[in-house]
Amino acid sequence: MDERKVILRELLEQDPADVAEVLSDLSEEQATDLIHRLFLRHAAAEPLGEMEPEDSAELVIRLDRKEASEILSRMDPDDAVDLLFELPEEIQRELLSRLSTRDAEILTDLLAYPPDTAGGLMSPEIVPLSLTMTAQDAINLLRRRVEEAETVYYAYAVDDAGGLLGVLSLRDIALAPPGKGLSDLVVRDAVAVHVEADAEEVARLFDKYDYLALPVVDEANVLLGVITVDDVIDVIRDEATEDIYGLAGVPGEEGVDTTWWASLRMRLPWLYVRLFTALAGAVVVGLFEETIAKVAALAVMMGVIAGQGGSAGMQTVTIITRGMALGEMERRKGWHLLAKESLLGGANGILLGSTVGAITYLWKGEFLLGVAVCLAMWLNLIIAGLAGVAIPLGVQRLGKDPALASGIFLTTVTDVLGFGLLFVIAKLLLPGI
Amino acid sequence: MDERKVILRELLEQDPADVAEVLSDLSEEQATDLIHRLFLRHAAAEPLGEMEPEDSAELVIRLDRKEASEILSRMDPDDAVDLLFELPEEIQRELLSRLSTRDAEILTDLLAYPPDTAGGLMSPEIVPLSLTMTAQDAINLLRRRVEEAETVYYAYAVDDAGGLLGVLSLRDIALAPPGKGLSDLVVRDAVAVHVEADAEEVARLFDKYDYLALPVVDEANVLLGVITVDDVIDVIRDEATEDIYGLAGVPGEEGVDTTWWASLRMRLPWLYVRLFTALAGAVVVGLFEETIAKVAALAVMMGVIAGQGGSAGMQTVTIITRGMALGEMERRKGWHLLAKESLLGGANGILLGSTVGAITYLWKGEFLLGVAVCLAMWLNLIIAGLAGVAIPLGVQRLGKDPALASGIFLTTVTDVLGFGLLFVIAKLLLPGI
Numbered sequence: 083m084d085e086r087k088v089i090l091r092e093l094l095e096q097d098p099a100d101v102a103e104v105l106s107d108l109s110e111e112q113a114t115d116l117i118h119r120l121f122l123r124h125a126a127a128e129p130l131g132e133m134e135p136e137d138s139a140e141l142v143i144r145l146d147r148k149e150a151s152e153i154l155s156r157m158d159p160d161d162a163v164d165l166l167f168e169l170p171e172e173i174q175r176e177l178l179s180r181l182s183t184r185d186a187e188i189l190t191d192l193l194a195y196p197p198d199t200a201g202g203l204m205s206p207e208i209v210p211l212s213l214t215m216t217a218q219d220a221i222n223l224l225r226r227r228v229e230e231a232e233t234v235y236y237a238y239a240v241d242d243a244g245g246l247l248g249v250l251s252l253r254d255i256a257l258a259p260p261g262k263g264l265s266d267l268v269v270r271d272a273v274a275v276h277v278e279a280d281a282e283e284v285a286r287l288f289d290k291y292d293y294l295a296l297p298v299v300d301e302a303n304v305l306l307g308v309i310t311v312d313d314v315i316d317v318i319r320d321e322a323t324e325d326i327y328g329l330a331g332v333p334g335e336e337g338v339d340t341t342w343w344a345s346l347r348m349r350l351p352w353l354y355v356r357l358f359t360a361l362a363g364a365v366v367v368g369l370f371e372e373t374i375a376k377v378a379a380l381a382v383m384m385g386v387i388a389g390q391g392g393s394a395g396m397q398t399v400t401i402i403t404r405g406m407a408l409g410e411m412e413r414r415k416g417w418h419l420l421a422k423e424s425l426l427g428g429a430n431g432i433l434l435g436s437t438v439g440a441i442t443y444l445w446k447g448e449f450l451l452g453v454a455v456c457l458a459m460w461l462n463l464i465i466a467g468l469a470g471v472a473i474p475l476g477v478q479r480l481g482k483d484p485a486l487a488s489g490i491f492l493t494t495v496t497d498v499l500g501f502g503l504l505f506v507i508a509k510l511l512l513p514g515i
Numbered sequence: 516m517d518e519r520k521v522i523l524r525e526l527l528e529q530d531p532a533d534v535a536e537v538l539s540d541l542s543e544e545q546a547t548d549l550i551h552r553l554f555l556r557h558a559a560a561e562p563l564g565e566m567e568p569e570d571s572a573e574l575v576i577r578l579d580r581k582e583a584s585e586i587l588s589r590m591d592p593d594d595a596v597d598l599l600f601e602l603p604e605e606i607q608r609e610l611l612s613r614l615s616t617r618d619a620e621i622l623t624d625l626l627a628y629p630p631d632t633a634g635g636l637m638s639p640e641i642v643p644l645s646l647t648m649t650a651q652d653a654i655n656l657l658r659r660r661v662e663e664a665e666t667v668y669y670a671y672a673v674d675d676a677g678g679l680l681g682v683l684s685l686r687d688i689a690l691a692p693p694g695k696g697l698s699d700l701v702v703r704d705a706v707a708v709h710v711e712a713d714a715e716e717v718a719r720l721f722d723k724y725d726y727l728a729l730p731v732v733d734e735a736n737v738l739l740g741v742i743t744v745d746d747v748i749d750v751i752r753d754e755a756t757e758d759i760y761g762l763a764g765v766p767g768e769e770g771v772d773t774t775w776w777a778s779l780r781m782r783l784p785w786l787y788v789r790l791f792t793a794l795a796g797a798v799v800v801g802l803f804e805e806t807i808a809k810v811a812a813l814a815v816m817m818g819v820i821a822g823q824g825g826s827a828g829m830q831t832v833t834i835i836t837r838g839m840a841l842g843e844m845e846r847r848k849g850w851h852l853l854a855k856e857s858l859l860g861g862a863n864g865i866l867l868g869s870t871v872g873a874i875t876y877l878w879k880g881e882f883l884l885g886v887a888v889c890l891a892m893w894l895n896l897i898i899a900g901l902a903g904v905a906i907p908l909g910v911q912r913l914g915k916d917p918a919l920a921s922g923i924f925l926t927t928v929t930d931v932l933g934f935g936l937l938f939v940i941a942k943l944l945l946p947g948i
Contacts, residue, residue: 312727353826363818389789397786474545
């Protein structure tokens with residue numbers, strides 16, 4: 083038996099998630115070859131479903147259309163639709179046309195929901211139950227249709243129009259006396275999410291209530307599908323990565339595997355934005371060129387004052403944006419936070435300012451220079467606290483992502499004011515400059 | 516009926532997670548009063564289990580010990596032990612002494628595992644099955660002992676010594692013909708985690724394989740407990756928050772609800788660390804005071820060069836540390852990333868450097884000044900790329916958290932070199948300074 087067959091046989095015994103990892107690490111040629119071999123053993127659908135949809139789409143594009151559509155029909159519909167989303171519309175249509183009418187209908191319906199909504203996360207594979215059934219009836223029905231259901235850890239009771247009546251746990255059904263009616267087991271006011279609800283909102287519900295699955299309904303309360311906790315873990319991870327990247331000025335979905343050229347195209351525009359905001363600070367410094375020529379010590383300390391403002395302000399921005407992401411911001415009013423952060427900035431500022439002021443005095447022996455440095459630091463940190471609250475709240479109100487945009491605005495404020503305050507205060511306090 | 520009774524009755528109908536939110540929002544007096552009222556209705560344990568352990572511990576400390584120990588005995592052991600961890604040892608011991616011997620034993624065993632390990636996450640409430648049972652036997656046993664089990668969506672088969680033999684899904688058991696033997700339903704090479712495994716490693720397993728629960732074993736493969744996916748969601752959230760805070764220089768577990776005084780104590784030490792590293796940059800600038808007095812334009816541009824180095828370097832640090840957190844770093848070698856990031860830094864640097872150099876030339880009309888600015892920017896961005904890879908890898912090798920410490924080191928490098936490079940190159944290129 084040749085070596086490739088041995089490897090294939092070993093792969094077939096692995097968890098699909100492990101096979102997905104192997105596929106991601108291979109070159110595109112090798113990966114499509116391996117998919118073809120897995121396909122012949124009906125084993126290609128699950129690993130492709132476990133891959134990032136962008137990556138699996140690139141491989142599926144390279145398969146012949148017949149093979150691709152058969153793999154698609156074997157995938158869980160929520161994974162299949164994520165993959166379809168990444169394909170050009172032409173290929174989407176061609177693949178859908180090769181599916182059975184029922185499969186094509188299900189996927190076309192799902193494609194209508196944006197990926198970052200409850201509809202985009204849900205699986206339509208549910209086995210609805212009627213409340214007239216007994217526990218034993220339900221077990222018998224689920225036993226027949228187990229393959230169709232995304233999760234049967236929960237089952238959902240619906241009325242004749244498909245309206246959601248309540249949730250049933252398989253545990254309760256299985257462990258109840260067989261003759262017990264489902265109407266005695268159902269939890270009636272079950273939490274359900276609207277099909278257009280935001281994915282992050284769905285993630286917060288799962289996080290707060292520790293659900294394993296949530297039913298998805300439309301305006302008329304008709305049951306459309308189910309979202310399981312494993313899909314939500316991906317949302318939580320991706321959301322966290324987005325926030326981390328936003329705060330650090332990494333726009334886009336970069337990772338350690340991104341090529342240098344793709345990285346360049348993502349990072350460079352942001353660095354240019356950052357450059358032009360930094361030049362705003364430079365313009366302020368440029369206004370005081372003569373002052374600098376007279377008292378070069380100001381040039382030495384100005385970076386420290388601006389930098390501390392940026393550091394303290396980013397602490398505030400970070401806590402506010404993370405609070406927004408975790409849904410903790412409603413509880414506290416913006417005014418309350420403005421008061422807290424300006425108080426905090428004032429306290430931090432006077433301590434740090436005294437330290438730097440004292441160092442400046444010891445270095446240059448000019449008391450008023452030390453006072454100017456201290457005052458500039460104090461005022462800049464109060465402003466940093468205020469801006470650290472106001473900027474993310476304002477950016478959010480404009481409907482933009484507060485994590486990405488806030489840092490740019492904040493450092494511009496703390497640079498411009500850090501430099502400006504020092505020079506203006508020095509000119510007021512020091513004689514002859 | 517007085518108003519408080521109405522509120523209490525309404526709360527008793529809410530999900531424990533909602534009651535937990537109400538408790539978190541009340542003052543400590545009001546919250547302990549409410550807990551006392553919930554306790555009388557046997558309804559205090561679940562909401563306290565849903566709260567952050569630090570918060571619930573503060574409330575439990577205020578209850579009388581008898582009430583506290585009774586609440587503890589009604590909590591899920593994994594929640595109870597998280598709460599106990601936050602209490603002073605004396606109170607821990609007193610509360611444990613009031614529990615039944617069995618409950619006290621379970622909690623004492625769990626207290627031995629650090630909270631950030633598999634042992635700290637697991638629940639010991641499992642109903643082990645023997646492979647000699649039929650599906651119907653298993654259902655009957657689980658039906659009797661359903662209250663004791665943290666999750667019966669999965670059940671675990673063990674040998675006589677308690678060694679883990681395999682995993683059974685309740686779905687398979689419930690939907691199998693009643694007479695079928697468990698040995699036909701068991702999945703034998705089930706993934707299990709070692710009791711001392713790191714919580715982040717456990718979270719990555721859940722993320723990758725989409726498990727709902729994982730068994731926890733010791734060295735001898737004896738089944739000790741089970742970790743469910745809802746506990747892991749908290750780990751993923753907390754881990755992400757920690758990374759975000761670390762990169763932004765927010766040490767400690769701050770949130771929008773933290774008091775200003777607690778915030779001050781957490782943030783100020785970090786700002787002082789940041790101040791002293793900023794002073795390292797200031798010392799470099801101070802060495803070139805005379806140069807600045809002659810060419811004040813250098814003072815104008817130096818902040819831009821140092822700032823761009825910091826921004827570009829933090830992009831790199833962020834991608835590397837996030838890659839580490841998501842377990843994606845093994846796939847790529849450090850050398851590969853050093854090559855990529857220095858190439859990227861060189862490309863970004865020459866583009867940004869030319870822009871700033873040209874602006875400087877247009878402003879001052881001195882060609883060599885523009886060249887000096889361009890070269891300093893170029894070199895600083897190459898170094899920022901190299902340092903952005905080397906620093907987090909080095910910090911991790913030292914066993915520290917790369918997210919928190921890397922930013923400090925990186926900005927020190929880009930400040931000191933950003934300033935130093937500009938002055939040194941200017942002195943070499945420009946006549947008479």
